[in-house]
Amino acid sequence: EPEVTQTPSHQVTQMGQEVILRCVPISNHLYFYWYRQILGQKVEFLVSFYNNEISEKSEIFDDQFSVERPDGSNFTLKIRSTKLEDSAMYFCASSKQTGGGYGYTFGSGTRLTVV
Amino acid sequence: QKEVEQNSGPLSVPEGAIASLNCTYSDRVSQSFFWYRQYSGKSPELIMSIYSNGDKEDGRFTAQLNKASQYVSLLIRDSQPSDSATYLCAVNTGTASKLTFGTGTRLQVTL
Numbered sequence: 678e679p680e681v682t683q684t685p686s687h688q689v690t691q692m693g694q695e696v697i698l699r700c701v702p703i704s705n706h707l708y709f710y711w712y713r714q715i716l717g718q719k720v721e722f723l724v725s726f727y728n729n730e731i732s733e734k735s736e737i738f739d740d741q742f743s744v745e746r747p748d749g750s751n752f753t754l755k756i757r758s759t760k761l762e763d764s765a766m767y768f769c770a771s772s773k774q775t776g777g778g779y780g781y782t783f784g785s786g787t788r789l790t791v792v
Numbered sequence: 793q794k795e796v797e798q799n800s801g802p803l804s805v806p807e808g809a810i811a812s813l814n815c816t817y818s819d820r821v822s823q824s825f826f827w828y829r830q831y832s833g834k835s836p837e838l839i840m841s842i843y844s845n846g847d848k849e850d851g852r853f854t855a856q857l858n859k860a861s862q863y864v865s866l867l868i869r870d871s872q873p874s875d876s877a878t879y880l881c882a883v884n885t886g887t888a889s890k891l892t893f894g895t896g897t898r899l900q901v902t903l
Contacts, residue, residue, distance in 0.1 A: 718895070719880075719893050719894065719895045719896070720836060720880065720882075720893040721893070722890045722891065722892070725890065733890055735890075768835050768836070779824075779841070780824075780826045780838045780841050780882075780891075781838070781891070782838070783835040783836050783837070784835060785834070785835050786834075786835045
């Protein structure tokens, strides 16, 4: 069964450093998403991406965050200057059609720890 | 603020029993409803989707939707220890893509 692949599985970074989280969505999917889950809390929407541009973003997704699809397969989330409160599990997801109507396939996640 | 509410649990049921998980949502224009299962430290896994009022069955799982009451539920029949996980309710209001998740209900199936 096709999978959404995320790397790395765990990243430790110092506060103020930039991190890039990488995702390879399912190949025939057109819609891409990033969510995060702080330990013990709910899964929160960050951003959706379609046709090489952001289609929707949440209040969490401020100027410190950016997304990019640098080639035909990768989808990245960049956090420019990490804060302690950015420590969370970050999930990439993709869907063939607009995921709000059909649900998504999530990747296995990247655990980001900011120290 | 569009909210999705779930009882955090834990909900404890004996093996073989029916587990009933409930979810309410605040936005009346919500159109699509999903149940995800999340094992500890893992990513959410889609197990059911429902769009119309009534019941939808898939194996041991039945999703129930009542839009008038803004209520969606998940029944798990013949519960197994492997069903022990957190069950997340997620709702889409019909805008492009965003899903709003509840905090999840932790289910424990005891031997």
